[in-house]
Amino acid sequence: MKPFRSNHLQTIMIIAVVSGLLFLALSGYLTPVFNLTLNPLISFQSWLSVRYLSMRDFLTAPRDVTQLREENALLESQVTQLQTQLIEMEERLAEAQVCFSLLDFGRTNPQYEYIAATVIGREISPFLQYIIIDKGSEDGVRHGMPVVTQQGLVGRVDAVIANASRIKLITDSTSVVNVFLQSAGTEAQLLGSLTGDLSLDMIPLEETIEPGDVVLTSGLGGNYPPNIFIGQVLSVQQRENALFQTATVQPIVDFTSINAVLVIGNFEAVDISPLIPEE
Amino acid sequence: MIPHLVCALSLVVFYILQTTIFSQTPLLNGTADLILLFLAAWSLQEQARNSWLWTVIAGLLISIVSAMPFFAPLLGYLGVIGISKLLQRRIWRAPILAMFIVTLLGTFFQHAVYVIALQINGAPVAWGGSLDQVILPSVLLNLVFALPIYAIVNDLVGRIYPLEVET
Numbered sequence: 001m002k003p004f005r006s007n008h009l010q011t012i013m014i015i016a017v018v019s020g021l022l023f024l025a026l027s028g029y030l031t032p033v034f035n036l037t038l039n040p041l042i043s044f045q046s047w048l049s050v051r052y053l054s055m056r057d058f059l060t061a062p063r064d065v066t067q068l069r070e071e072n073a074l075l076e077s078q079v080t081q082l083q084t085q086l087i088e089m090e091e092r093l094a095e096a097q098v099c100f101s102l103l104d105f106g107r108t109n110p111q112y113e114y115i116a117a118t119v120i121g122r123e124i125s126p127f128l129q130y131i132i133i134d135k136g137s138e139d140g141v142r143h144g145m146p147v148v149t150q151q152g153l154v155g156r157v158d159a160v161i162a163n164a165s166r167i168k169l170i171t172d173s174t175s176v177v178n179v180f181l182q183s184a185g186t187e188a189q190l191l192g193s194l195t196g197d198l199s200l201d202m203i204p205l206e207e208t209i210e211p212g213d214v215v216l217t218s219g220l221g222g223n224y225p226p227n228i229f230i231g232q233v234l235s236v237q238q239r240e241n242a243l244f245q246t247a248t249v250q251p252i253v254d255f256t257s258i259n260a261v262l263v264i265g266n267f268e269a270v271d272i273s274p275l276i277p278e279e
Numbered sequence: 280m281i282p283h284l285v286c287a288l289s290l291v292v293f294y295i296l297q298t299t300i301f302s303q304t305p306l307l308n309g310t311a312d313l314i315l316l317f318l319a320a321w322s323l324q325e326q327a328r329n330s331w332l333w334t335v336i337a338g339l340l341i342s343i344v345s346a347m348p349f350f351a352p353l354l355g356y357l358g359v360i361g362i363s364k365l366l367q368r369r370i371w372r373a374p375i376l377a378m379f380i381v382t383l384l385g386t387f388f389q390h391a392v393y394v395i396a397l398q399i400n401g402a403p404v405a406w407g408g409s410l411d412q413v414i415l416p417s418v419l420l421n422l423v424f425a426l427p428i429y430a431i432v433n434d435l436v437g438r439i440y441p442l443e444v445e446t
Binding site for chain 2: 122127128132158159174195
């Protein structure tokens with residue numbers, strides 16, 4: 001009977017102690033004791049955890065770097081592809097803009113039939129100013145046809161083969177174009193040069209020419225249709241004892257960067273050389 | 280047969296490069312002449328035996344394509360090869376030096392032929408302006424491109440004419 005009682009007493013005492021401890025813990029009286037005992041444990045746990053995570057990162061990091069490198073290479077290739085596409089789009093946009101401006105020129109000058117062509121090369125000799133276009137006799141291009149851009153006069157067809165043509169620019173040293181100065185109402189001759197500069201000659205001395213005067217084709221001589229814009233007078237030179245004035249001309253067309261041109265297909269150049277008396 | 284094919288193909292490639300790129304990138308008004316450089320470099324190779332033939336062919340083709348007076352390009356290129364052959368026998372130990380000298384003299388000769396041909400045809404081309412604006416810039420550009428073209432042609436000839444091993 002005694003051992004039974006003592007066992008019960010022990011159980012009751014344990015329950016009472018535990019209940020007391022729980023009561024004290026829940027009521028906050030044991031917080032200092034917990035702090036004192038748990039803080040070192042938590043510190044140790046956090047120290048261990050940090051070391052473990054570091055170790056895990058160290059062990060797993062190379063795999064991640066490889067993945068990242070692969071992803072980076074993939075992204076770089078995508079960026080390159082997109083950049084290539086962007087450049088292609090920009091090129092197409094530039095071509096479209098040139099086409100639109102050529103179309104606009106065609107609309108404003110509906111009396112002519114145009115053959116659009118792309119510039120594919122230039123004359124080998126640096127002494128001559130010629131370009132090569134990708135349209136030839138199969139496309140209706142013929143010798144002597146005038147060539148323009150949306151801005152103004154470029155030159156005329158000098159030689160033709162089936163799929164290409166050679167264009168003599170008005171800046172060539174052997175080029176002569178009969179022009180009309182709109183403000184002064186007088187005619188003159190536009191000459192090319194070795195350096196590609198344009199100059200006016202045969203301007204009567206009594207005419208007053210001002211910088212900025214517009215230069216148009218006159219149509220005389222039958223090589224070019226009239227009223228095609230060429231450029232503006234840049235400066236005027238009058239020399240003593242000279243029979244005519246001269247002037248330099250700023251062309252409206254940038255001959256160094258022509259990409260596309262229009263050949264005027266329904267204009268037939270007139271060869272008046274048999275009518276010129278031989279000297 | 281292979282050297283002829285390679286030569287023809289090279290001429291076509293250099294012609295396309297010339298008209299599309301090099302003629303569109305002038306220095307003042309001068310441009311490099313890749314065909315002249317190719318012919319000069321080809322003729323300076325000891326193994327190449329058909330340089331005169333290809334000079335005539337190239338000269339005739341350029342005469343047809345170019346707006347220059349007919350036969351002027353042919354005459355110019357023949358002069359360049361003449362200078363090249365003359366120098367090849369004298370400066371055979373330093374082919375690169377020979378290439379530079381051929382480029383220098385050949386460009387002057389070719390452009391002199393062009394100016395004379397244009398003047399005969401009535402073009403208002405003056406010697407002074409030509410020298411300043413075209414000839415000297417062209418000489419400079421040709422000298423710049425002489426070395427890479429020589430290296431390319433030298434490599435090309437080395438591949439199509441393997442060294443003969445004496446047994």
